[in-house]
Structures are given as structure tokens and as C-alpha cells.
Amino acid sequence: MENSGNLGLLVRISSIFCLVCLSVGFKPIDNYLIDCGSFKNRSEGQRVFIADNSSSSSYTLTTPQHIFANSVSNSISLYYDAALYQTARIFSGPSHYNFSIKEQGRHWIRLHFFPFVFENYNMSNAKFSVSAQNFTLIRELQLGNSSVVKEYCLNITSNKLVLTFNPAAKSFAFINALEVFSIPENLIPKEARTIDPKGDNRTLWEQALETVARVDMGNATVLPQNDTLWRLWVSDDAYLIDKNLGSFVSNVKAVNFTGGLMTEDIAPASVYGTATRLNYDDPRLKANLTWSFDVNPGFDYLVRLHFCDIVSNSTQQGIFLHIFLDTQLVGHLDLGSKTSNVLGVPYFMDVCIKASARHKLNVSVGSSTIVDYPSVILNGLEIMKINNARGSLDVPDLVSSRSSKMKVVVMVGLAVGSFVVVVVLAAVLFLFRRRRRKPVQETEEHFSMNTGQIVHTTGTKYSNGTAIFSSSKIGYRFPFMAILEATDNFSENLVIGVGGFGKVYKGVLRDETEVAVKRGAPQSNQGLVEFRTEIEMLSQFRHRHLVSLIGYCDDQNEMIIIYEYMKNGTLKNHLYGSNLPGLSWRQRLEICIGSAKGLHYLHTGSAKAIIHRDVKSANILLDKTFMAKVADFGLSKTGPDIDQTHVSTAVKGSFGYLDPEYLTRQQLTEKSDVYSFGVVLLEVLCGRPVIDPSLPREKVNLVDWATKSYRNGKLEEVVDPILVGEIKPDSLRKYWEITEKCLQEHGIHRPSMGDVLWNLESALQLQGNEQTPNHNGQLSSQASHVSRLETGLEFSRTGSVSDLAGISMSTVFAQMVREEMR
Incomplete structure (x- = not known):
């Protein structure tokens, strides 16, 4: 008893000491x-x-x-x-x-x-x-x-x-x-995780930051004199999009800094002691609180979210929520697990979001499905801009004007310097080529397949300045110098896309062939796996609705894949989020049909099915004639053996497109691709993202909203406004029927890709054969579509040197579909 009394006394003394330290505040050296x-x-x-x-x-x-x-x-x-x-x-x-x-x-x-x-x-x-x-x-x-x-x-x-x-x-x-x-050393982290499938961290220690927003939730303002670092925290009321969804709570006395390792240097008790709380009566409703902030496009941002449970008691379940930045899921937060289930202990989370073209950054917290009636709150928020590659925190730098005298001096200096550099480089290049000039050599790379087979990809090195053949039917191993030349040393002006694997550049080979060059992020184990997988898959198959592999490069530990260039970019960019012209209903159907052909071939074109595992509108590319091709096979997986029903594997894919059965049971089948494609079909119909936290709660999730609207007899409400009056009712009905079947909860109730393709063809026929102008100003008709269908199922296996390329497969396809439907 005496020992326990002494221990209690020590705890009280420690608490008083901590409070005294906090009251004194931070004393900066400078x-x-x-x-x-x-x-x-x-x-x-x-x-x-x-x-x-x-x-x-x-x-x-x-x-x-x-x-x-x-x-x-x-x-x-x-x-x-x-x-x-x-x-x-x-x-x-x-x-x-x-x-x-x-x-x-x-x-x-x-x-x-x-x-x-x-x-x-x-x-x-x-x-x-x-x-x-x-x-x-x-x-x-x-x-x-x-x-x-x-x-x-x-x-x-x-x-x-x-x-x-x-x-x-x-x-x-x-x-x-x-x-x-x-300021305190631990206030700004040396690095923070990014919203990236690979989970890479963003280095911050050498970067400059600018405070864009510092907000106290709970409709309260904290003045500089009430902050140990003299920061101003403004009220969140002006940034909250839907005020009816939130209520403001205050309980400063509940904040407990002594229960954790944080101090008020991170944020004062007056910030952690107020919050904006999500109001909802039905836990099944997927609702979000969203705040919107003005940002400059082209910059990365560090976002810090502050949490403190000031609303629960010992009998309640605590804080469980999902966090979104724009439409990207940051993750799930179980606040109790971060604070040892001690109420009132502050916690903060840092995350970096990549640069985008938008002028708004939306921050959302939403209800979790892990428990019934979870509390969803946010106490504070800070957004800091990270300097760009030019070392600037303001809008992109412009070249400032100088006096004409200075211009002359600079131009003369540049001319003389450039001449010297060119002469030196010419001499070095001449000597280099003389030493490197050898007979054409064949190089061979081996990639172990999931099936146990070995795929051989051969290629030629430079000889007498001759370019590597870009029209090969199989992938070639390119030297790194050729890639540098094609992409102008990976010029940022040639970047046409950024993904989890890395950046994609537009390149031009010496024979004037335009290519897309995907350069993987260095020193990434996950990237290496995706790199090998994509080459294996694309080296094995070729189909007019799959993006073609031209070559690869693994010199100097690089992970570079070269594809055919797709002039019109992604399907996603033509549906929403850009200023590109909208697609007609007929064009959308033809794109869906082309994509379905590519996926159907993956599922049926070899002894074992190939499951794409990342079907989404961003991975469907459009060439110069708007023909669709499925891309990005980095997550692809060989399907189950003939005597098995599924492949057990860790869940990978994109949020919003994941098959719920695969997500919960980790059992992957071809029907997982079918579900994801069903989500794409909804995007095509509705012209909006799969998840959009900025919308009212009943519209956040596209699948839930569209399904509910159909059941209420209001399907026309979800149709993309630019399509209103264009879709014939019979075509829409047939399209919705197959979309709904794709989105069934259990894979056994979903159709095969062959059935999906058959029904999409029917929807196109029901739309009629009227002629409409396409993007090239020409006329497309049902007759021309039938002509394309006759050649739409051409395919070849690498190794047979395109023995079957060019053969009409419509009869074979029809027979395959009839067999599947029996």
C-alpha cells in the first residue's frame, strides 16, 4: 500500500512538472x-x-x-x-x-x-x-x-x-x-509517406515549406498568443462543404498530453479540445465530412491531420474512420490503437499528396464499416506546400526581362560556350563510336514465368549507328543511351502520365516511331516485381486491344518498358477530370467493346487464364482512332489450374474497383476482372469518379448511388448529362442489365467476359445504325462497325510469329460465346 501511494505521488508530481513545462512554452535559440x-x-x-x-x-x-x-x-x-x-x-x-x-x-x-x-x-x-x-x-x-x-x-x-x-x-x-x-526539431518530419500504391516516402528535410492552411475544427479560432509557437489557427467553418453533415464539439478539459509523447508544440490543447463531428443516424450510410482548400497546381503538399478523442467515454467504441485526400484513400484510422485506448490523448498523421492540375484540395473523413455507429471527428488540419524542382514556392518562375546590354552579353557567352561544348562532344562521340563499332550482337534475356516456362526476348545493339527495329513482333532489349535519346534525357516536358510504377514519357525513336516510355522508380522491390511481370505478360501475348510491348531496358539497374504510343490518352480523361471533349454514346460503347475483347482474350487466349487485377478507366488507353487497348499488366496474375476454382493471393488493385469477394476472401478469379470492368461500365455511363467524397453522402460511392437510383426507378438521373437525349431506351436497358450482372457481390453470379462482350454488342445494335461524326470528322456507321468486328478478334502468340494475325475470328467467337452460355 505504501509503495502504491508513493507511485501515485510520483505520477502526480510528473504531471504537474509537465504542465509547468507546457505553461513556460518553447524558447527558441534564434x-x-x-x-x-x-x-x-x-x-x-x-x-x-x-x-x-x-x-x-x-x-x-x-x-x-x-x-x-x-x-x-x-x-x-x-x-x-x-x-x-x-x-x-x-x-x-x-x-x-x-x-x-x-x-x-x-x-x-x-x-x-x-x-x-x-x-x-x-x-x-x-x-x-x-x-x-x-x-x-x-x-x-x-x-x-x-x-x-x-x-x-x-x-x-x-x-x-x-x-x-x-x-x-x-x-x-x-x-x-x-x-x-x-522551432522544435521534431515539429517537421524528415520524411512522410505518400499516397502511392508502393507506399514510398517523400523526403522533406532539405525542402522548403509554405503554410497554406492551418485550421482548428469545431468552428473555433486559436490566436497566436494562445499557441506555444505563436501560430494562428482559423475556424474550419469557411472550408466545410456541407455544414449540415457536421456538428461542432468542444471539450478542452478532456485533452490529455501526459498520456502520450506529444507536447503542445505540435498543436495546443485548444485545438485538440475542439472538433467537427460527423452527424448520421444510420451506420450503413457512407457519409463524409469534406473541407475544401485553395492550392496552386503543380506542387506537392504535406498534409497533417490532428485527432483527439474528446467525445467518447469508456463504454463507447471510439474513433474509427476513413481518410481521403481528393478522391484518393489515405487509409483507415482506429484512433484507440494509436493512443493505447487512452481517451483524450492527441495524435497526428502526416501524408504527402502528389502534384496535380487542380486548384482545390479536398480533405475528407468518413464513416468506417468496421464497427456500428463509430465516431468520426477531425480536430485540426495543416496543409504545407513543398517547393518544386526549381526551388520555388510560388507559381512557376518566368524568365525576367533584362536590359538589352545584358542580353547581348549573355547571348555571346552562350554562343561561345555552346560552340566549345559541341566541338568537345563531337570529338568524344567520334572516338566512342570507333571503339564501339562491332558486328551486330544478339542479346538474350530470360524471365521465369508463373507457369514454369521461359520467355526469350532478343534484341540488337547499335551497329554503325543503326536504330533498333521498333516494328518487331516481340520485345527488344534497348540500350539506355537509346532511351535517353528518344526522351530527350527524360525531359519533364515529355511526361504524359504518372503512376504507381513511375513516370511515363513520350519518346521518338530514330526511325520516327512514337513510343511511350515507362520508367520505374529506382530501388523499389515492388517495382521490380511489376516490371518483370509486365514484360512476361506482354511478351507472351499480342492482341489489337492490348497495348503492344516494343521493348525494355534494364541497364544500370533501370526498369524501363517501351510501349506503342496511344495518342488520345486514357479513357478516364475523356470521361471526367480534364478539358477534353466528351465522347458520344456510340463511341463509349465501341470503347467498352474493345476493352472487353482485350480482357476476354486474356481470360481465354491461353491454357491458363491471365487475370489483369487492375482494370480501371485509367488503364484503358485510346489510340489516334479512339480504339481501346487495355494497359498496365504489372499486377497481372496467372489464373487457377483447370482443377481449381481460384488463386489465393494478397489483395492488390485500385480502391473502388476491387471485387468485394476478392477483398474479403483473398480468392482471385477471372470474375474479379469482371467486377472491376462493371465499375468501368458505370464510369462510362455516368461520367464521374468511382469515389468522390466532395459529393453529398448518398452520391459518394458511384456503385451504391447508381444501384439505388435504378431500384428507385430513376436510372436516368445517373446518366452523364452530355448523353441526355442521345441514348435509346432499349440500348440503355441492355447496357444496365450487363453492368448490374458484373457488379454482383458473388463471382459465381457474374457473367464471363464473353457474355459481357455479347451484351455490349447487343446494346450497340439496339442503339441503331445512324451515322454520327467521330473525332476525325468522318462518319461511323453500324456497317463500318460490323466490318471492324470481323477483324476485332485477331490475335497471335509470340513465338508463332503471328501465325493467326489477320484471320477473321467472328465465327469462332460466336461459337465460343454459345458454348459459354449453355
């Missing part, structure tokens, strides 16, 4: 607070902003002209002392703040801008750039009448920080207040 343009120090809570002209300052300012501005009117600031914005420093030319750094590591830089008019300087018209440590923080900023506090986080690795203000031509720069101070 701490520069400047009231720019002011002649006296100014207090901001417990902090003191020193006068701009202080002679005792440990920083220096280099500027061509010292201009101190002050405003006679009273400034109005919602979050900071208004007096801080009544003065400003004006820069008529390039100016540099030099700060001595005592503690290397992450520092925050806050720039306060509050424009006003001083003499001939109207700060609303000022246009200028700001940079630090080779990073562009601001590019030609022009505020207008708005005021802003910009916050950046840099990793300073020297004993000096130089902050440069550079006015645009015939303009000036200004700053009202400036903060530079060190």
Missing part, C-alpha cells in the same frame, strides 16, 4: 522579431518586436535607400496588434536582411504585409519578390488592398540566413513586420 519601419520596440503579448533601427541588433540590413513609412490612420487587424501594422520598411532596390544563426535546423520565417499609402508610395501597387537560401518564397507579389501573413519553414544548415527583397522594375517592396526563429 529569435528575431522586427517591427519594420518603427523607431521603438513594441510588445505583442509576451513577445517584443524590436525597433527596425536598433543599433544593438544581431542582424544587418543592406538596402540602397532607407525609407521608413508610417500610417496616420488606425490599422484594423483581427488577430495581431494593430499597432504592428502602422509602420513599414520600403525598399526601392534589392535589399538583404542578414541574420546570424546560432542553432542550425528548421526555422520559421513569417512575413507580415499590411499595405497603406505613405507619401508617393501606394503599397497596394507594390510588386516584388522574396527569396531565402536559394528558395523563391514569393514571385512578383502584388497584394492590392488585401493584407496577409505568409509563413515559411526552412532548414538552415549554415550560420547565416539571408532574406532578400527584390522589387520589380519601376516598383518597390515593403514589409510591416518580420519573424525569424528556430
Whole structure:
């Protein structure tokens, strides 16, 4: 009893000590607070902003002209002392703040801008750039009448920080207040995981960050003086899309920092003590809370989500939820498992999202199906922009204009330098070719197949400058130099796609053949497996509705696959998410039929079925005539033996397209592809993503929404608006019948791909044979479609050198379908 009493006393003393430490707050080693343009120090809570002209300052300012501005009117600031914005420093030319750094590591830089008019300087018209440590923080900023506090986080690795203000031509720069101070080492991670099928991490330690949003959920605002790092947390009310779905809760007393390893440096108790909670009465409804934020396209972002269970008690099940960024699933969170089931313990999650072309970033939390009536909340959120490849945190840099004299100097220098470089390279290349000039050599690569067979792929190296044949019927091994030449050294301007395996570039071979070059991310075990699988599959089969393999390269540990180039990109981009022109109903049916032919061949074209395992609209490509071809075989798997019903394997695929039977039982069959293709058929009909958390909760999941609408007799509501009035009722009815069969919960109730193809052909026939203009301005008709059908099932096996290519297979196909339907 005495020991237990002593232990309790120690716990209480430790708790009091932690609270005392928190009340003291973080004390930065480097701490520069400047009231720019002011002649006296100014207090901001417990902090003191020193006068701009202080002679005792440990920083220096280099500027061509010292201009101190002050405003006679009273400034109005919602979050900071208004007096801080009544003065400003004006820069008529390039100016540099030099700060001595005592503690290397992450520092925050806050720039306060509050424009006003001083003499001939109207700060609303000022246009200028700001940079630090080779990073562009601001590019030609022009505020207008708005005021802003910009916050950046840099990793300073020297004993000096130089902050440069550079006015645009015939303009000036200004700053009202400036903060530079060190932050706790563990505040920003050195790396964070990305939303990537391979689960790769994004390195952050050498990157510059800009705070885009810092939000306190629960419709509350936390002022800088109530944060240990003087951060402003604004209310989430303005960002919440559907306010009827959420309710605001507050229980600051429930926050328990002593139960975990976190401190209020991550986020204050006032943030963790408030939350926005999902309201719903029926746990079967798939609802989400979604917040929408403005972002700049072309950048990556670090997103930090803050959670704290302030709503449960010891008898409730706790916090279970799904997290989405845009339409991508981040993952499932069981908060209790992260906090040892101690209520009130804060927890945060960091994740990076890849750059996109959108100007909005949606963050969603939704109900989980693991338990009934789970609590779904979010307490806080931070979004930070990551600098791009140019070291910029602002919109893409433009080449600034210079004087004509400077242009002449630069052009002359470039011309002389280029001439020297060309001469040297020509000499090196001449010697290199003389040494490398040998008779044509054959190279052979062996890939072990799942079936135990060996696939041989042969190819030729350069000889006398001759290009590798791009028209081969089998895949060739390309030298890495040929790939560099075809893609202009993997120019970012030639990137046509980015996926889990890596980037895809458009390339041009020496014989002017256009190709698609997929370059795998280096040092990825999962990527190596997908690389080998894709070459094995595409080397074994050829079909006019499967993307053709041209070659591969594994020099220097590279994982590069070369395909035929598909001019019109993915089916997905023609349905939604881009500015491409919409597809007619007839075009959509023909694309679905072509895709079904490719999948049907995979399932039936060899002794063992090939299961694609990643059927989705993004993996259906369109050539220059909009003929569909199935692509991306990195996850493909050989089907079961004749005496087996399935293959037991780990679940892989894309969220929203996964066969529920495969997902729950890990039993893979050809019917798993059928389910995924059924989801694609819905995308084609509806023209929207499979999962869209930004929509009302009853419309988030495409499969659920479309199925429910049909059962309520409102199928026409789900049809893509651009198709309204175009689809004949009989065609729509037949199309829906086969789509619904594909989406059956149990594989045994789903049709084969042969049945799917048969029914899609029927839907096309029911649509009629009227002529409609296609994308080439020509006329397509049912007669021409029948002609394509006659040759649509051409296929060949590599190794037989296309013995069957060009043979009409319509009769054979019809017989196959009749056999399957018996």
C-alpha cells in the first residue's frame, strides 16, 4: 500500500512538472522579431518586436535607400496588434536582411504585409519578390488592398540566413513586420509517406515549406498568443462543404498530453479540445465530412491531420474512420490503437499528396464499416506546400526581362560556350563510336514465368549507328543511351502520365516511331516485381486491344518498358477530370467493346487464364482512332489450374474497383476482372469518379448511388448529362442489365467476359445504325462497325510469329460465346 501511494505521488508530481513545462512554452535559440519601419520596440503579448533601427541588433540590413513609412490612420487587424501594422520598411532596390544563426535546423520565417499609402508610395501597387537560401518564397507579389501573413519553414544548415527583397522594375517592396526563429526539431518530419500504391516516402528535410492552411475544427479560432509557437489557427467553418453533415464539439478539459509523447508544440490543447463531428443516424450510410482548400497546381503538399478523442467515454467504441485526400484513400484510422485506448490523448498523421492540375484540395473523413455507429471527428488540419524542382514556392518562375546590354552579353557567352561544348562532344562521340563499332550482337534475356516456362526476348545493339527495329513482333532489349535519346534525357516536358510504377514519357525513336516510355522508380522491390511481370505478360501475348510491348531496358539497374504510343490518352480523361471533349454514346460503347475483347482474350487466349487485377478507366488507353487497348499488366496474375476454382493471393488493385469477394476472401478469379470492368461500365455511363467524397453522402460511392437510383426507378438521373437525349431506351436497358450482372457481390453470379462482350454488342445494335461524326470528322456507321468486328478478334502468340494475325475470328467467337452460355 505504501509503495502504491508513493507511485501515485510520483505520477502526480510528473504531471504537474509537465504542465509547468507546457505553461513556460518553447524558447527558441534564434529569435528575431522586427517591427519594420518603427523607431521603438513594441510588445505583442509576451513577445517584443524590436525597433527596425536598433543599433544593438544581431542582424544587418543592406538596402540602397532607407525609407521608413508610417500610417496616420488606425490599422484594423483581427488577430495581431494593430499597432504592428502602422509602420513599414520600403525598399526601392534589392535589399538583404542578414541574420546570424546560432542553432542550425528548421526555422520559421513569417512575413507580415499590411499595405497603406505613405507619401508617393501606394503599397497596394507594390510588386516584388522574396527569396531565402536559394528558395523563391514569393514571385512578383502584388497584394492590392488585401493584407496577409505568409509563413515559411526552412532548414538552415549554415550560420547565416539571408532574406532578400527584390522589387520589380519601376516598383518597390515593403514589409510591416518580420519573424525569424528556430522551432522544435521534431515539429517537421524528415520524411512522410505518400499516397502511392508502393507506399514510398517523400523526403522533406532539405525542402522548403509554405503554410497554406492551418485550421482548428469545431468552428473555433486559436490566436497566436494562445499557441506555444505563436501560430494562428482559423475556424474550419469557411472550408466545410456541407455544414449540415457536421456538428461542432468542444471539450478542452478532456485533452490529455501526459498520456502520450506529444507536447503542445505540435498543436495546443485548444485545438485538440475542439472538433467537427460527423452527424448520421444510420451506420450503413457512407457519409463524409469534406473541407475544401485553395492550392496552386503543380506542387506537392504535406498534409497533417490532428485527432483527439474528446467525445467518447469508456463504454463507447471510439474513433474509427476513413481518410481521403481528393478522391484518393489515405487509409483507415482506429484512433484507440494509436493512443493505447487512452481517451483524450492527441495524435497526428502526416501524408504527402502528389502534384496535380487542380486548384482545390479536398480533405475528407468518413464513416468506417468496421464497427456500428463509430465516431468520426477531425480536430485540426495543416496543409504545407513543398517547393518544386526549381526551388520555388510560388507559381512557376518566368524568365525576367533584362536590359538589352545584358542580353547581348549573355547571348555571346552562350554562343561561345555552346560552340566549345559541341566541338568537345563531337570529338568524344567520334572516338566512342570507333571503339564501339562491332558486328551486330544478339542479346538474350530470360524471365521465369508463373507457369514454369521461359520467355526469350532478343534484341540488337547499335551497329554503325543503326536504330533498333521498333516494328518487331516481340520485345527488344534497348540500350539506355537509346532511351535517353528518344526522351530527350527524360525531359519533364515529355511526361504524359504518372503512376504507381513511375513516370511515363513520350519518346521518338530514330526511325520516327512514337513510343511511350515507362520508367520505374529506382530501388523499389515492388517495382521490380511489376516490371518483370509486365514484360512476361506482354511478351507472351499480342492482341489489337492490348497495348503492344516494343521493348525494355534494364541497364544500370533501370526498369524501363517501351510501349506503342496511344495518342488520345486514357479513357478516364475523356470521361471526367480534364478539358477534353466528351465522347458520344456510340463511341463509349465501341470503347467498352474493345476493352472487353482485350480482357476476354486474356481470360481465354491461353491454357491458363491471365487475370489483369487492375482494370480501371485509367488503364484503358485510346489510340489516334479512339480504339481501346487495355494497359498496365504489372499486377497481372496467372489464373487457377483447370482443377481449381481460384488463386489465393494478397489483395492488390485500385480502391473502388476491387471485387468485394476478392477483398474479403483473398480468392482471385477471372470474375474479379469482371467486377472491376462493371465499375468501368458505370464510369462510362455516368461520367464521374468511382469515389468522390466532395459529393453529398448518398452520391459518394458511384456503385451504391447508381444501384439505388435504378431500384428507385430513376436510372436516368445517373446518366452523364452530355448523353441526355442521345441514348435509346432499349440500348440503355441492355447496357444496365450487363453492368448490374458484373457488379454482383458473388463471382459465381457474374457473367464471363464473353457474355459481357455479347451484351455490349447487343446494346450497340439496339442503339441503331445512324451515322454520327467521330473525332476525325468522318462518319461511323453500324456497317463500318460490323466490318471492324470481323477483324476485332485477331490475335497471335509470340513465338508463332503471328501465325493467326489477320484471320477473321467472328465465327469462332460466336461459337465460343454459345458454348459459354449453355
